[in-house]
Amino acid sequence: MEDGYAVRRVDRLGVVLAGAGFAAAATMPFIVAKANRIAAGKPLLLTSLLAQPIALALVGLLLGTAISTIFLRRPFVRLAIATLCLIALLMTIGIVSTSATPPGSASARITPGGTFWVLLAVIGLIIADALVKLQLTPWMRVASLLIYAALLAAFLVTGSLDSLSIMKEFAIRADQFWREAGAHLFLAFGSVVVAIVMALPLGILCFWVPKLRAAVLQVLSLVQTIPSLALFGLLMLPLAYLSAHVPLAAELGIHGIGAAPALIALILYSLLPIVANTVVGLEGVDPAVRDAAAGMGLTRRQILFGIDLPLAFPVILTGIRIVLVQAIGLVTVAALIGGGGFGLFIFQGLGQTAMDLVLLGAVPTVFLAFSSAVILDAVIDTIRGRRA
């Protein structure tokens, strides 16, 4: 049988995803109701919640999503049903949590269970798969990211998820959340911007001077192997010395603790991918193009800015994308040296066995990293597309 002509009746990915969803729903709790943050909690399966109309509606939509992903071929139909299902999932957990909360209890916590997370992942994958099959242009992908982010924001702003444990953790430290968000963004984007400014010239130099290349790349690889916490610790002492003995440094806000060591460590980690990709990108430029330009009388500088860099740009951007996603994740460790950021919630939560507090730090970090990756991918594809 020739695969190209055969009509495949079932979508294999759909079968796997639907199977995972149903296996989770049958065995794992949808929510866990706890008397307080650290109590063991009572697991509630989705099947035990069917008395509530919204849960019943969710089960109906889950079946619909499963059938559409397994049997239907049109991505748009799948996308629409899966999106409806996502909305129902979020509405259900909000409503079910509210009804599971004992009235008047401030310490009760309703945490999402395994079923919720598996269903969220499965529906997310179905939506992502449908979006890929729709062959959206890069900016349409960013637009759909915005639409789904707006959908989530609508749930958060209207307060329909407020009974959920993560939102309770958020509610009691909302001010702090936005302060840490600011610190997190400042550290991640600040370090990447500085790293770009430093790494681009270094990459170009390495390309021009092959002897330098091996040495620089080896040193930077070595830096990459130092565990982040160790690097933060190593930077603390010299910076504290600098701050104590150079008044200007102290005035600029350079201290042994806080933002300065975190920024420097993040910059050091960011150098290797950008330098390496700059070298690779420049090497990828056809020497014939460069020869032709030289033959036309262009100077070395004109060749660099007019030909080399524009042609190498998509590869360099790929390096920047790696670095940005990496930095957003690494910033979490900065909380241990007073740098702030979402890591503060993660480490406080771990210390208190309060997993909801850990999630309050982890979920926004993942969301930030994911959004940055989608947006930068779109930029890279747009540049590649224009050239093609």
Add this chain to the structure above:
Amino acid sequence: MLKTITIAASLAAFIATGASAADVVVSSKIDTEGTLLGNIILLSLNAAGIKAQDRIALGTTPVLRKAITAGEIDIYAEYTGNAGFFFNKADDAAWKNNEAGYALAKKLDYDANKIVWLTPSPANNTWAIAVRNDVAGPAKLKTMSDFGKWISDGGKVKLAASSEFVNSAAALPAFQTTYNFKITPDQTIVLAGGDTAATIKAAADQTNGVNTAMVYGTDGAIEAAELTVMDDDKGVQPVYAPTPIIREAVLKANPKIEEVLAPIFKSLTADELRKLNGRIQVDGEPAKSVAESYLKDNGFLK
């Protein structure tokens, strides 16, 4: 929009750290009790009209030590027993005594770093053993001596602890020698990470039959987990009394700090700290509001 403004404002504040050099920089460890004590110090200084800057939840103990010796923070709460490790004198017998340990810590830190140890709290946040209430109650276990006798008489114990607690000579082995009991390896569950949050949870959930847990004396989860802390009646463990420590230069500029904090720390007994830590850890109240309500309820704050 409001959020954008908040982020922008916090960014500005973040960049302009150390805005005013004269402010007292109040800091704390990142853990539950650390943030509680940090907030207590911050709120009471503010109430006394001393301008204080908030660097609470800065990091782990080594970070705090480096920060205060480098003069980047001015005051935070440290434990007397920790001074033994800072000055490589952990073997000194003084640490096992409340007054002697405090005096030694005070002397060592002042001589080396010009850091002043103010009035300590009477609490002791040291390694301890806690037993489930439904076991400790019927067997009438209150002290480590009771506990040792109970095991020697055939009491069925199952202990959850960190490998450090089980193996380091100063911990479980020292308890066993002094109180004359023996816990066999098959009566022990060693948790790799070894934080007390995990051991307490194991005892609360009776994971694998665990009925006894390694704890720190003022852990907030002890009460909610329905455990009883065995009193170390023969003083096997070093005393870890929470004490505000401050740089001498800052204390001289603000001498009031000493008298402001002394009655507050004296009032923070182990029971009190367990309750306050519990409100943060178990009920999820923010450390700041727990600190504020404690200070108000006890007349330290109007």
